[in-house]
Amino acid sequence: NSLQDRFLQSRAKIQLYGGGFANGKTSGACIKAIQLAKDYPGSNGLMARSTYPKLNDTLRKEFLKWVPLDWVDSFPKSANASNTCTLKNGTTINFRYIAQQGKLGNEATTSNLLSATYDWIVVDQMEDPEIVHKDFLDLLGRLRGMTRYEGEDDTMPDTGPRWFILTTNPTRNWVYRKLVKPVHDLMDIDPDTGVAKKPVINDDLLCETDSDGRMLFGDDRLPVPIIDIYEGSTYENKDNLEPDFIATLESSYKGQMRSRFLEGKWASYEGLVYPAFDEATHVMSHHAIYNYYKQLKMKTEKVNILEGYDYGLAVPFCYIMGFCDNFGNVFLMDGAYEKESPIDDHIAFIKSIRNGYDVDNGTMILADPDIFRRKTAGKKLVGKAISEMLLDDGIVCTRGNND
Numbered sequence: 194n195s196l197q198d199r200f201l202q203s204r205a206k207i208q209l210y211g212g213g214f215a216n217g218k219t220s221g222a223c224i225k226a227i228q229l230a231k232d233y234p235g236s237n238g239l240m241a242r243s244t245y246p247k248l249n250d251t252l253r254k255e256f257l258k259w260v261p262l263d264w265v266d267s268f269p270k271s272a273n274a275s276n277t278c279t280l281k282n283g284t285t286i287n288f289r290y291i292a293q294q295g296k297l298g299n300e301a302t303t304s305n306l307l308s309a310t311y312d313w314i315v316v317d318q319m320e321d322p323e324i325v326h327k328d329f330l331d332l333l334g335r336l337r338g339m340t341r342y343e344g345e346d347d348t349m350p351d352t353g354p355r356w357f358i359l360t361t362n363p364t365r366n367w368v369y370r371k372l373v374k375p376v377h378d379l380m381d382i383d384p385d386t387g388v389a390k391k392p393v394i395n396d397d398l399l400c401e402t403d404s405d406g407r408m409l410f411g412d413d414r415l416p417v418p419i420i421d422i423y424e425g426s427t428y429e430n431k432d433n434l435e436p437d438f439i440a441t442l443e444s445s446y447k448g449q450m451r452s453r454f455l456e457g458k459w460a461s462y463e464g465l466v467y468p469a470f471d472e473a474t475h476v477m478s479h480h481a482i483y484n485y486y487k488q489l490k491m492k493t494e495k496v497n498i499l500e501g502y503d504y505g506l507a508v509p510f511c512y513i514m515g516f517c518d519n520f521g522n523v524f525l526m527d528g529a530y531e532k533e534s535p536i537d538d539h540i541a542f543i544k545s546i547r548n549g550y551d552v553d554n555g556t557m558i559l560a561d562p563d564i565f566r567r568k569t570a571g572k573k574l575v576g577k578a579i580s581e582m583l584l585d586d587g588i589v590c591t592r593g594n595n596d
Contacts, residue, residue, distance in 0.1 A: 195217075195429065205421035209420060210222060211422065213425070213426045213454055215427055216425050216429045217430040219252065219317055222315050223315075231280075231284075233312055233313070233341070235283035237284075238284065238312060238313045239314045241289050242290055243321035245290045248288055249276075252288070253288050265281070276288040291316070309335060310335055311336055312355065314358065316358075320361045320368045338353055373422060375397045376420060377422075394415070394416060399418060400416035400419055424457055424459075427439060427456075442455050443455065482526050483526065497517040498515075499515045499559075500513065500557075500558040501593065502539075502543070502558045504579050506532070514546055514550065536579065539583075554588070557591045559591060564578060565580045
């Protein structure tokens with residue numbers, strides 16, 4: 194009963210396979226996709242990765258290793274072809290990449306995938322930075338297929354099956370926050386430490402709800418998740434790996450890298466500015482922070498507001514707003530993080546967030562010193578500094594310290 198076997202037996206609407214390097218994630222996803230393609234003849238499936246090179250270099254190649262070639266009716270090999278596999282039973286498997294070239298502003302990266310209806314979806318390495326939470330939600334909305342099941346397993350859905358299958362390496366981006374952590378919170382055993390804990394209901398948990406979106410509870414008085422998570426270390430797949438591969442990882446990966454990519458633990462993350470950061474200690478719900486903020490406003494003559502801004506276009510701009518209480522504790526309460534959005538949108542975000550918390554527009558924002566430099570607008574022209582553009586709309590910035 195291996196990790197991959199357990200994953201293949203899942204019947205959840207959303208099935209996540211995570212963990213260490215080479216623990217069988219991509220092969221497991223391909224095997225499951227091929228089984229669905231066989232048992233739901235005539236179905237329309239999507240197999241996706243973040244970019245075109247990653248799609249063709251990994252997912253497409255892995256699929257070809259497992260699909261019986263005598264099942265395939267057509268699968269063009271040309272780089273300029275449609276990248277669509279058609280099986281003899283009528284099933285269509287669309288190999289697509291999510292990050293689209295030439296998108297403007299805040300256009301959803303999945304724009305070219307949203308005109309289709311799918312019976313099942315597989316996304317490999319959902320944690321890739323090109324994929325955002327909205328892409329996940331948009332793709333969920335395309336699972337409307339009603340192809341009939343022609344297999345012999347009574348546990349399978351009669352139609353669809355309208356499953357979302359995804360793989361991921363341990364990360365701390367939205368995949369962890371929105372998909373993994375809510376399930377971990379609901380467990381009575383910490384998956385990383387094995388220590389018993391009290392289940393916590395996370396508002397982001399993907400679970401059964403009523404027509405108004407309210408959580409439905411099971412006999413154990415806990416929500417009923419619609420997502421299954423299967424995770425394990427590289428060692429889970431050791432029988433299918435050469436011994437020197439694991440030995441190389443063991444000798445090369447130390448500390449957090451070892452915990453994350455070899456042992457498959459989500460708690461470890463390389464690259465944190467503050468290694469002492471711990472979600473259990475340093476993260477509170479927005480509701481709790483906002484209530485504390487309102488109490489301070491009632492009890493204190495003036496709450497010390499803290500704001501930060503970093504300009505970005507090709508890379509995301511970032512704005513954060515928080516406050517400091519009378520004990521010197523800093524609370525980050527709200528903000529914005531968007532890429533390829535114009536300066537007018539930055540200004541709108543800042544004003545909207547300030548208005549939501551009744552913050553005085555005279556408060557100075559700590560900002561990246563680079564925004565105070567004037568940029569060249571032509572051969573002989575010097576344009577306005579970003580700080581001047583913000584000031585024109587009443588937003589005052591002061592230089593922060595990059596060190």
